[in-house]
Structures are given as C-alpha cells and as structure tokens.
Amino acid sequence: MIKTIEFVDGAVRMIDQTRLPMEKVFVDCQTIEDVGRAIKTMIIRGAPAIGVAAAMGVSLGADAISGEDFDGFFSQLEKQCDALAKSRPTAVNLAWGIERMKRVARAGKDLAIADLKKRLREEAQIICDEDIAANKAMGSFGQTLIADGNNVLTHCNAGALATAGFGTALGVIRASVNAGKKINVLANETRPFLQGARLTVWELMEDNIPVKLITDSMAGHFMQKKQVDVVVVGADRIAANGDVANKIGTYMVAILAKNHNIPFYVAAPISTLDLSLATGEEIPIEERSADEVTTINNKRMAPEGAKVAHPAFDMTPNHLVTAIITDKGIARPPFVETLKKLAGE
Amino acid sequence: MIKTIEFVDGAVRMIDQTRLPMEKVFVDCQTIEDVGRAIKTMIIRGAPAIGVAAAMGVSLGADAISGEDFDGFFSQLEKQCDALAKSRPTAVNLAWGIERMKRVARAGKDLAIADLKKRLREEAQIICDEDIAANKAMGSFGQTLIADGNNVLTHCNAGALATAGFGTALGVIRASVNAGKKINVLANETRPFLQGARLTVWELMEDNIPVKLITDSMAGHFMQKKQVDVVVVGADRIAANGDVANKIGTYMVAILAKNHNIPFYVAAPISTLDLSLATGEEIPIEERSADEVTTINNKRMAPEGAKVAHPAFDMTPNHLVTAIITDKGIARPPFVETLKKLAGE
Numbered sequence: 001m002i003k004t005i006e007f008v009d010g011a012v013r014m015i016d017q018t019r020l021p022m023e024k025v026f027v028d029c030q031t032i033e034d035v036g037r038a039i040k041t042m043i044i045r046g047a048p049a050i051g052v053a054a055a056m057g058v059s060l061g062a063d064a065i066s067g068e069d070f071d072g073f074f075s076q077l078e079k080q081c082d083a084l085a086k087s088r089p090t091a092v093n094l095a096w097g098i099e100r101m102k103r104v105a106r107a108g109k110d111l112a113i114a115d116l117k118k119r120l121r122e123e124a125q126i127i128c129d130e131d132i133a134a135n136k137a138m139g140s141f142g143q144t145l146i147a148d149g150n151n152v153l154t155h156c157n158a159g160a161l162a163t164a165g166f167g168t169a170l171g172v173i174r175a176s177v178n179a180g181k182k183i184n185v186l187a188n189e190t191r192p193f194l195q196g197a198r199l200t201v202w203e204l205m206e207d208n209i210p211v212k213l214i215t216d217s218m219a220g221h222f223m224q225k226k227q228v229d230v231v232v233v234g235a236d237r238i239a240a241n242g243d244v245a246n247k248i249g250t251y252m253v254a255i256l257a258k259n260h261n262i263p264f265y266v267a268a269p270i271s272t273l274d275l276s277l278a279t280g281e282e283i284p285i286e287e288r289s290a291d292e293v294t295t296i297n298n299k300r301m302a303p304e305g306a307k308v309a310h311p312a313f314d315m316t317p318n319h320l321v322t323a324i325i326t327d328k329g330i331a332r333p334p335f336v337e338t339l340k341k342l343a344g345e
Numbered sequence: 346m347i348k349t350i351e352f353v354d355g356a357v358r359m360i361d362q363t364r365l366p367m368e369k370v371f372v373d374c375q376t377i378e379d380v381g382r383a384i385k386t387m388i389i390r391g392a393p394a395i396g397v398a399a400a401m402g403v404s405l406g407a408d409a410i411s412g413e414d415f416d417g418f419f420s421q422l423e424k425q426c427d428a429l430a431k432s433r434p435t436a437v438n439l440a441w442g443i444e445r446m447k448r449v450a451r452a453g454k455d456l457a458i459a460d461l462k463k464r465l466r467e468e469a470q471i472i473c474d475e476d477i478a479a480n481k482a483m484g485s486f487g488q489t490l491i492a493d494g495n496n497v498l499t500h501c502n503a504g505a506l507a508t509a510g511f512g513t514a515l516g517v518i519r520a521s522v523n524a525g526k527k528i529n530v531l532a533n534e535t536r537p538f539l540q541g542a543r544l545t546v547w548e549l550m551e552d553n554i555p556v557k558l559i560t561d562s563m564a565g566h567f568m569q570k571k572q573v574d575v576v577v578v579g580a581d582r583i584a585a586n587g588d589v590a591n592k593i594g595t596y597m598v599a600i601l602a603k604n605h606n607i608p609f610y611v612a613a614p615i616s617t618l619d620l621s622l623a624t625g626e627e628i629p630i631e632e633r634s635a636d637e638v639t640t641i642n643n644k645r646m647a648p649e650g651a652k653v654a655h656p657a658f659d660m661t662p663n664h665l666v667t668a669i670i671t672d673k674g675i676a677r678p679p680f681v682e683t684l685k686k687l688a689g690e
Contacts, residue, residue, distance in 0.1 A: 314563075
C-alpha cells in the first residue's frame with residue numbers, strides 16, 4: 001500500500017490525491033507553505049490525514065526559523081501556524097494537529113532551538129504513528145458492528161488515503177475482513193471531487209476487498225432493493241452533541257439509511273471531536289470553487305456562466321447517527337454524555 | 346429555442362443531447378434504425394421526446410417499405426416496430442408512440458400505400474404537436490401549485506429537450522414564470538449522464554430563468570437550509586397506483602422532500618401512464634453501461650477493472666408523491682382512482 005504521507009529526506013512526501021487513480025505521482029513539500037497549499041488544493045485530504053499533514057508542516061516551519069531565542073522562535077512559529085490553520089475550515093483535525101505541535105513547542109521552551117526542532121519532528125512522526133494506531137483501534141471496536149456477509153455502503157474516502165494509514169470507515173471494513181468476515185462494499189462516487197470513484201474504489205481494489213462503484217444518486221435505490229445492510233462513513237468534525245460534519249452528501253445518505261432502517265455509523269478518532277461546539281450548527285462549512293462542479297478533467301460540463309453552489313460538507317444531526325466509532329470505544333446516544341466520557345473529560 | 350426534434354426534408358432531425366451544451370450539433374436520422382440508435386445512445390432522451398421520436402421513426406420505417414399490398418406492408422412495419430421498441434425499456438412513451446402509429450396504420454388499411462405513408466407522416470407530426478400542447482396544459486395546471494418566490498428543485502432534464510418542446514417539469518416552471526411569478530431553480534446535475542448540468546441549466550439559462558447547479562449529493566443540504574420550497578420532476582412511466590419510474594436519483598430526492606415536508610410533484614403527460622401495471626415494482630429498470638459511470642468526457646475516473654452498477658432509473662413509491670400533474674389535470678392520492686379518472690378509463 002502506498003503511503004499517504006511521510007517524512008522523506010527532510011521533506012513531507014504525499015501521494016497526489018488529485019491525480020489518483022489515473023497517475024501515481026508524489027509531491028514533496030519543502031516548506032510549511034507547501035503543506036498549506038497541498039491541503040488547500042486537496043493533494044492531501046481527509047480529516048485525519050490533514051491533521052498529520054498539519055503537524056508535519058509545522059515541523060517544516062520550525063526547521064526554517066533561524067535564531068536561537070525561544071520567544072522569537074515561537075512568535076514566528078505561531079505566525080506560520082495561523083496561516084496554515086486557514087488552509088481549510090471544516091476539519092477540526094487541522095487545528096488539532098497545529099495546537100498539539102504548539103503545545104510541544106511551548107513545553108520545550110528550555111531546550112536548545114536545534115533540540116526543540118528535533119523534538120517537533122519527533123512529535124509529528126508520533127502523531128502520524130498514533131493516527132494509524134487509532135485507526136486500528138477503531139477498526140477493532142467497529143468490526144463488532146459489522147456482520148459476516150454484510151453489504152456496507154460508504155461515502156467519500158475515509159480510508160488509508162484519508163489518514164496516515166488503514167483508514168477510519170474503511171479501517172472498520174478492513175478490520176471486519178481481517179476478522180474473517182465476507183464484506184461487499186458499495187462506494188458512492190462522491191461528486192464533485194469523486195473521492196469515492198477515484199480513491200475508495202482504488203484502495204479497496206488494492207486490498208482485494210470486493211467493491212462496487214455507484215453514483216451518489218443510486219444509494220437510495222440500492223437501499224430500497226435491500227442491497228445495503230449498514231452504512232459507515234468518516235467525519236471532519238463532530239460537535240459535543242454528536243452532530244457530524246462530513247463530506248457533502250453524507251446527510252443525504254443518513255436520511256436514506258434512517259428511512260430504510262439501516263444502521264448509520266460514523267468512524268472517527270477522538271481528535272475529530274470538537275467539544276467546544278455544542279451542536280453541528282456551529283461547524284463552519286467550507287464553500288469551494290464552482291469549477292470543481294462544472295469542470296471534470298479540465299473540461300467544462302455545464303454552460304459557461306452557470307451559477308453553481310458548492311458546499312464541500314454538510315451536517316448530519318445526531319438523531320440520524322446510530323453510533324460513533326472512535327479509537328476509545330463506541331459512543332451511542334445520548335452522544336452528549338457518551339462522547340464526553342470517551343474523550344475523558 | 347432550438348427544436349428537440351422535427352421532420353426536415355424527409356429526415357428526422359434531432360439536436361444531439363450527448364454533446365450539449367458544449368456543442369450544438371444536429372443529427373439527421375434517415376431510417377427507423379437510425380432513430381433506434383439515437384434513442385439507445387441518448388442523442389435524444391426524455392420519455393415524451395422518445396415517444397415523439399418513436400412515432401417519427403415509424404414514419405421513416407413506413408416510407409422505406411416497398412410494395413402496394415397492405416398485409417405485406419404491415420407485417421414489415423411491425424417487424425421494424427418490434428426492433429425499435431427494444432431501444433430502451435423504461436419509458437412507456439416509446440411503446441405508446443409505436444402503438445399509436447400501428448393503430449393508425451391498421452385503420453388505414455384501405456388506403457393506397459402511398460396515402461397511408463402520408464397519413465403516418467401526418468400522425469407523427471400530430472403526436473409532436475400534441476406533445477407541446479400537452480406540456481402547455483400541464484404547465485397551466487401545474488403553475489397553480491407554485492407560489493411567487495418559490496425555490497424549485499428539479500432532477501434530470503424534464504424540459505423542452507425531454508419533449509417536443511416547453512417541457513413537463515420545466516414546463517410547469519416556465520408557466521409559473523409566464524404567470525409573473527419569480528422562480529429560482531435548483532438543478533441537480535444528475536449523474537451519471539449529467540442531464541441537469543448539461544441540459545436543464547442550459548435550457549433555463551436560454552430562457553433567462555434563474556438557475557443554480559448543484560451536485561445530486563447537495564439536495565439534502567439545501568433542503569435542510571430551507572432553500573427548497575418545492576420539488577418538480579418528470580417521469581418515464583407511472584403505474585396505475587401512482588408509483589413513478591424516473592431518472593436514477595429521483596427516489597432519493599422524494600425521500601429527502603418527505604423528510605423536510607417539501608411537496609414532491611411529478612409532471613407527466615397521460616401518455617406516460619401505464620395502467621396495465623398495478624404497481625411500480627413491475628416497471629422494467631434499464632441497466633446501462635458501466636462506462637457512463639466510470640468515464641467522463643472519454644477519460645476514465647475510476648480504476649481500470651472497477652465493478653460498477655448502473656441502473657438508469659429508480660422507482661418512487663406513490664406515498665412519497667404529493668401530486669401528479671398531467672395534461673388532463675392534477676391527480677392527488679389515492680392515485681389509483683384519480684389517475685384512472687384523468688385517463689378517462
């Protein structure tokens with residue numbers, strides 16, 4: 001399996017997810033600004049992967065700061081972090097990764113700057129390794145909810161490519177397969193960016209997990225035909241009450257699941273939880289460029305001048321969520337209590 | 346407005362809807378086989394337009410038959426009709442158009458074959474003209490359901506391009522605008538064939554009717570945000586109980602509308618009604634090529650070898666339908682009674 005993101009020779013190497021599966025091209029980010037651009041343009045995407053990229057980016061930023069004075073170092077680091085934090089608004093993991101790196105920097109204020117830089121590099125690597133471990137824990141908890149022979153529908157890509165490895169929603173599927181269960185995946189293509197068609201299908205085919213690609217508009221039809229037993233998706237931010245922000249279309253899938261009495265599971269690490277927000281209404285929803293809707297493969301599909309809306313995420317209210325699978329365990333309603341408990345607060 | 350279909354110099358001229366809006370190219374069908382291919386490849390699509398194309402195709406087929414004996418003529422015509430009827434399975438208008446032409450042929454069995462051919466040409470033109478008249482009647486009935494200032498969501502293209510002109514669902518919108526109401530349209534792009542992005546947006550922009558393009562996966566989000574007041578779609582076949590077969594994704598929109606207490610209207614001429622089917626379960630759902638899902642603009646978006654499902658239509662059960670707008674009036678539940686009455690049976 002190709003690595004989503006890793007340190008290579010002082011750079012942060014990412015597989016370019018805008019070009020998969022047609023081309024396997026890697027991008028080496030030399031600076032924190034490079035990482036910010038990679039996040040913004042979705043060379044790397046997926047909330048947990050963005051968190052890891054942010055941490056690695058901060059390490060690159062730290063390396064580029066000259067001088068031996070902590071206060072000077074930290075104020076420059078903060079400025080870089082503020083810019084990086086603006087690259088995408090919805091996934092809370094971006095802010096989470098940055099904040100964790102800043103905490104480590106502050107805690108290391110008595111170190112020599114060279115040692116602090118080393119420490120930050122190590123921390124970014126730890127965040128990367130922890131993400132994979134968290135996904136495996138999620139898989140282990142989550143696979144108990146999946147039965148042998150299940151047809152599992154997923155939306156977007158919450159897989160190895162959306163994380164440092166193994167995946168959140170696809171991690172639950174991988175763990176189910178590893179536990180000897182026969183699983184068939186139905187993958188929504190996930191317009192406009194086609195993460196399902198391009199990334200989820202590719203990932204699962206690489207792992208020989210049976211997957212069938214459908215358009216987003218077919219999800220209801222296959223539920224009506226009783227060809228979906230369970231839905232598992234990822235999340236970009238989860239509010240304290242269990243409202244879930246995730247890729248646009250997730251809300252639609254959740255309503256369809258509810259109407260067909262199909263369990264709707266969200267798999268996300270605790271780092272995706274934002275207890276500072278009481279409800280999902282407060283989660284900022286990114287509006288992306290119209291071109292991503294009107295243009296496919298650099299060719300325009302809609303008339304010139306067409307008006308377009310492009311919210312990149314939507315908000316699924318907690319009453320549509322059967323359970324939230326985290327690396328600390330499975331939360332069930334009332335989420336306001338169970339999530340707090342899992343988060344250890 | 347460009348004509349969807351018309352007789353020109355003994356040929357049936359169609360605008361090639363696979364190439365709109367990027368290119369305005371016309372296709373001249375010289376034979377009934379050409380018409381069958383045009384229907385199959387979706388150069389022309391939309392249930393009412395397919396009905397008109399079928400009738401015009403039968404006329405071309407009749408013209409190509411030599412001999413002066415009615416029985417010989419009719420048996421050759423029937424053979425051609427059987428082949429044409431197989432071009433697409435879901436829209437009942439195809440069979441309806443063919444049957445009507447066969448009835449006219451039978452009724453003209455005492456005419457000279459040359460006169461019968463003329464009669465068939467005239468009948469095809471009448472079917473075309475009647476379709477536009479039916480759409481205007483539907484618009485007139487349907488616009489009473491649309492309020493000034495409404496945001497109307499539609500799926501696929503049930504417009505002038507899906508008919509001989511004016512449109513069914515878009516006819517209701519046009520009639521509302523003509524009645525002085527301010528209407529904003531939200532157009533689902535309608536994967537995989539993008540009839541919404543390519544055809545609906547183009548048509549409405551040509552008529553200066555405000556339209557915003559969204560991906561199919563955004564429909565729920567905009568309903569949640571209270572930016573949809575009413576849904577109007579077309580239909581490919583309606584069973585006696587009001588179950589509706591229409592473009593894949595319609596069922597999803599209907600469930601979303603129900604969950605947000607938004608009226609869900611279907612606009613279709615009486616010729617789309619199939620009283621021979623008690624329920625929508627019996628409507629054949631066309632399975633189209635995987636390439637239409639994996640390939641956009643002749644470029645592959647999904648990995649080579651990916652398994653794909655491609656039901657081109659789905660079935661919306663009658664309990665999700667608020668009303669069916671026909672050229673004979675508006676049917677409300679219980680549809681099994683009201684549709685029968687409107688059909689005059």
